[in-house]
Amino acid sequence: MEFDDKVPIYLQIEDYICQQIITGALAPGAQVPAVRQLAVTLTVNVNTIQRALSALVEAGVLVSKRGRGNFVTTDEKTLAAVRQKAITTAVAQCYERLVGLGLSADAMVQALQDYIAKMEG
Amino acid sequence: MEFDDKVPIYLQIEDYICQQIITGALAPGAQVPAVRQLAVTLTVNVNTIQRALSALVEAGVLVSKRGRGNFVTTDEKTLAAVRQKAITTAVAQCYERLVGLGLSADAMVQALQDYIAKMEG
Amino acid sequence: MEFDDKVPIYLQIEDYICQQIITGALAPGAQVPAVRQLAVTLTVNVNTIQRALSALVEAGVLVSKRGRGNFVTTDEKTLAAVRQKAITTAVAQCYERLVGLGLSADAMVQALQDYIAKMEG
Amino acid sequence: MEFDDKVPIYLQIEDYICQQIITGALAPGAQVPAVRQLAVTLTVNVNTIQRALSALVEAGVLVSKRGRGNFVTTDEKTLAAVRQKAITTAVAQCYERLVGLGLSADAMVQALQDYIAKMEG
DNA sequence: GTGGTCTAGACCACC
């Protein structure tokens, strides 16, 4: 995995875990890979992983079982919220920036469609 | 102006200046407010402003005239590139994140339209 | 190390690092001395070192690994380009000045050979 | 005329005047253009011109006649020295940098010849 | 310990 130097790695890892959950790569109730395992696969320090997981536990997305590991919550409301928040955040950020650049609603949609066409066409 | 803690202030200032240029608030050839002035209005240290402006000078977006101030380039190609890059960057970031979340092209466009409707409707 | 007052220290440090790389004192992939270490040995402020290294990172000559240090790139193309640019820059500057003084091509070569003879003879 | 932002303009103007003298564009005894005239043609502030001329007067290259202007010295020794110094300085700077890059004497001469061939060939 | 960012304050070159 690649990290953007300009934003804290632990935040990027948070997003990464959420992404795994949303896409189903990490199913509800599933065990999250061990901290040391994640540290290896993401080539990141253990402390950095810990920080990211702690935040997710705090948010209720993961539940930590002492001595056994971390698990994805099975609470559907929380999971739905995670998904919705991830999407909204991405879209909102884009919207704000494009508004700042003076684009109209139509121009925004057009810009997105153009980009999608370029990437997938 | 408000700054996001998670990304370097000097980068946000770069974006801010570019935005001013793109929206026409800073016309081609216009003088950029004095470094010390910007420092006051943005409530940021002079050096931080300098760092942002230096990068823009390096990129050719601004030209620095010693003892006189910084000015927006009049080179149309550069200006067009600035605008295009700003839009593409915003859209690309959004696209990448939504792809990571498993959204289809249609779902992406829908999500954007929904958000726009919510904000502007 | 000695610095020339008339040109920014950070630029001289850039050149110094490049020189170390070109001569092999800093091998490809090798770790550059810590910022604070360089600051001590070059008797220069840490920020000044940072500015020089940042430019080299930007240029791809160095790669920065957060919390671990700065390393010389292993990309051969980049390294070759660094070497070539350093030589060309030095020669070009000399050439331009001598042309401005009205010297012929032969006179230039002669002047260089004379100087070399004086220094090494 | 173009100036390199990285070295003081007044030094570049000094070099420029010396160059004019060496190439004969300013003959021995000739009057140097008025300060305000130079300021216009070089698009530089009057004070900056003054500073450069003062240094040359100090060095004996120019002689200042109150109320009448500045004139190129007619002292042949001084003029010869100016020329020699200009050449030596250019060559020495190049030599030092190439030595620092580990080039042999032959390689230096070769690099210069290559560059000349590229420019004039 | 290592790099990255920011602040505060100073000095210089130039207009």
Added chain:
DNA sequence: GTGGTCTAGACCACG
């Protein structure tokens, strides 16, 4: 007054 450079010293993210 304007930008450019440098210093000193602090704090944060990361290993």
